Amino acid sequence: MKHWLMKSEPEEFSFERLKKEGSTWWDGVRNYQARNFMTKDMKPGDLVLFYHSNAEPPGVAGIAKIKSKARPDALQFDAKSDYFDPKSKKDNPTWHSVEVSYLEDLKSFVALEDLKKNPNLKDMLVIQRGQRLSIQPVTPQEFNEVLKMGKAK
DNA sequence: GCCAACGTTGGC
DNA sequence: GCCAACGTTGGC
Numbered sequence: 001m002k003h004w005l006m007k008s009e010p011e012e013f014s015f016e017r018l019k020k021e022g023s024t025w026w027d028g029v030r031n032y033q034a035r036n037f038m039t040k041d042m043k044p045g046d047l048v049l050f051y052h053s054n055a056e057p058p059g060v061a062g063i064a065k066i067k068s069k070a071r072p073d074a075l076q077f078d079a080k081s082d083y084f085d086p087k088s089k090k091d092n093p094t095w096h097s098v099e100v101s102y103l104e105d106l107k108s109f110v111a112l113e114d115l116k117k118n119p120n121l122k123d124m125l126v127i128q129r130g131q132r133l134s135i136q137p138v139t140p141q142e143f144n145e146v147l148k149m150g151k152a153k
Numbered sequence: 154g155c156c157a158a159c160g161t162t163g164g165c
Numbered sequence: 166g167c168c169a170a171c172g173t174t175g176g177c
Contacts, residue, residue, distance in 0.1 A: 007162095007163090009163090031172075032172090033172095053162080053163060053164085054162080054163055054164085055163095058163075058164070112164080129164095129169085129170080130162095130163095130169070130170040130171065131163095131170090131171095132161080132162045132163070132170075132171060132172085133171095134162090154177105155176105155177090156175100156176100156177100157174100157175100157176095158173105158174085158175090158176105159172105159173085159174080159175105160171105160172090160173080160174095161170100161171085161172080161173100162169100162170085162171080162172100163168105163169100163170100164167105164168100164169100165166105165167085165168095
């Protein structure tokens with residue numbers, strides 16, 4: 001089982017909304033590295049740190065898990081969507097998404113600022129300068145450390 | 154295949 | 166709102 005961090009802008013799709021709706025297809029990813037994680041590495045049951053980016057404050061809002069493996073992202077064929085990709089072919093879609101489901105709340109939000117202060121997380125990708133990737137692998141140690149922070153008051 | 158220009162991300 | 170860092174595009 002692998003561990004991941006997935007970024008979402010809470011104004012677009014918050015952890016609270018995931019909790020309410022139960023699950024969602026993670027569509028709109030238009031970055032090859034992030035796509036490859038979804039199509040090659042993610043498996044149902046993998047655990048996810050649900051991260052709020054462009055938020056006040058940014059940080060890990062809760063825990064989710066991968067529900068279904070990757071399938072073609074419908075938005076790439078929707079000419080009215082912001083995520084429309086005219087170059088993508090129906091018989092060989094460029095973009096995929098996975099289904100993500102709510103798993104559990106944290107007792108407390110784990111702010112980016114606190115991730116940065118934790119020496120055990122100094123190598124975590126999300127705290128590295130200029131790291132924009134919207135889906136990032138997380139080591140089991142990092143995942144458990146964040147979980148521990150989130151379960152403390 | 155190089156690389157400048159451009160658009161986007163996302164913390165601050 | 167600013168802007169550094171990064172990915173993508175397209176001219177050559």
